[in-house]
Amino acid sequence: MKRIVILGKTNVGKTLFLLNFTEYLGAKDFTVSIRRPGGATNSERLKFREARERLVGYHPHKTQARQEMDLEFPLGKGRQLVKIVDTTGLTEAVHGQQQLRAAMADSLRAAREADIVLHLIDASMVFCKESPEAMGELDIQLARFARSKDGYVVLANKMDLPGSRRGLGRIKEALGEEYIIPISALRKQGFREVRRFVAGRV
């Protein structure tokens, strides 16, 4: 079973993307197993609406554990079981909280185990250098790391927000055009391209 891993800085919209994208792919509800860094796992089945309320936040570091979901990915007429993994957002600097550092270490582990990496960048915040979600060195390093995977794509998220078009241009400059799909996880825009990209690689 291929592992699709969602990675990126904190507060770029990884969890919302997971929720809305799996809903878009036709999942009935959100069956997630949450794996804490220590190894404790618990599974939950939530309605999408409820999941959005509980798992998605406006502030950085809402997700502090790995969230995995097994999903039947639609492929033409058939379906293919895949594992889609949402991870704790990464930061440029060492984070002060031990718990978050452990969660980030686990994100890196997930990155290594990934077959396909979906790298989310907040296109609307590219130029806000001081905010934690702004594109930075870490994104370059992540791109370099993940390019050797079966599949690697940058999802330039939050294209519904002002400033995102300019941000998208900057992302293309920094990371090279061929890897980038502009999306809005909130409005479920660009999902068809993402689905096509993933479908070609599972």
Add this chain to the structure above:
Amino acid sequence: MADNKRPVVNLRPPGFYTPDDVYKMVQSGQMAPGRALVHLEAFDKGQGRRLAVRGEARDDETLEVVLAELDALVGLTKVKDLVREVQAFIAIQQRRSQERLVNQPLVLHMIFKGNPGTGKTTVARIFGKLFRQLGVLPKGHLVEIERADIVGEYIGHTAQKTREQINKALGGILFIDEAYSLARGGEKDFGKEAIDTLVKAMEDHKDELILILAGYQREMESFLQANTGLRSRFPIQIDFPDYRVSELLEIADLMLSQREYRMAPEATGGLRDYLRRTQEVGERRGNARKVRNIIERAIRRHAVRLADRPSVSREQLMLITGADIEEACEG
């Protein structure tokens, strides 16, 4: 000094991080996530084998990887500061030359003073890679020699042997351990000839060779005093202090976790007591190599202890007990 030469297993061979070490360092706050990705990338490129072949610097070891490697060494704060200084100096020199300002030639020959097992060779090897990344040395490899490698038996032999070693080291670092032994035999000894040849090579190959002389603190001092011309040719002198007990324990922990073992609390306590005792006696205190040998012995004791058991749990397979350590300390 039998155990001073060619250790069986390096405590931390350059660049050897397993992904688990990287995760651990991120978790403990020693490494930022971005730098961790650099390491993981290098690891995956190497497909599970060692990142660095012993001594030889490799292309995929970026400056960041080399610096992270240095950062990961326990203690050695002065060395780390010095590296930043040298790095800044080189950067500024390069910028000055862009502006066509007068540049002092970069002289980076060094003297390392410290007891065995305080990290001299490890640091020398990292320096090689660092200087290669900074563009100071074309290759950055390390050639490690001692008296017997360059001092010959008849007239003319020494110069020839010395030149051979120098040629091997061109583009990298020539590291001479227990350098004072070159001056050991007095006036008539061929060691003098070796020193002269080395000094000449330092002039002739200014841009492609860095010489590091290493040895015990006191012996190095008297060696330099006896050879006044030498001191001025080595602008960088670094002291390698003995490790503190807490640092040695950290080294032991790191080494075990790299191999997916861990110490039971009483094992840690036992090791601490032993290290404190030897510290007081003054016999080989602060020696990382000693700790490494103890840990390796403890791992073997652990294996012997469990070999005959019909069933062993995962936990037991990882746990080094107080008794393992105690036996290992006894030798």
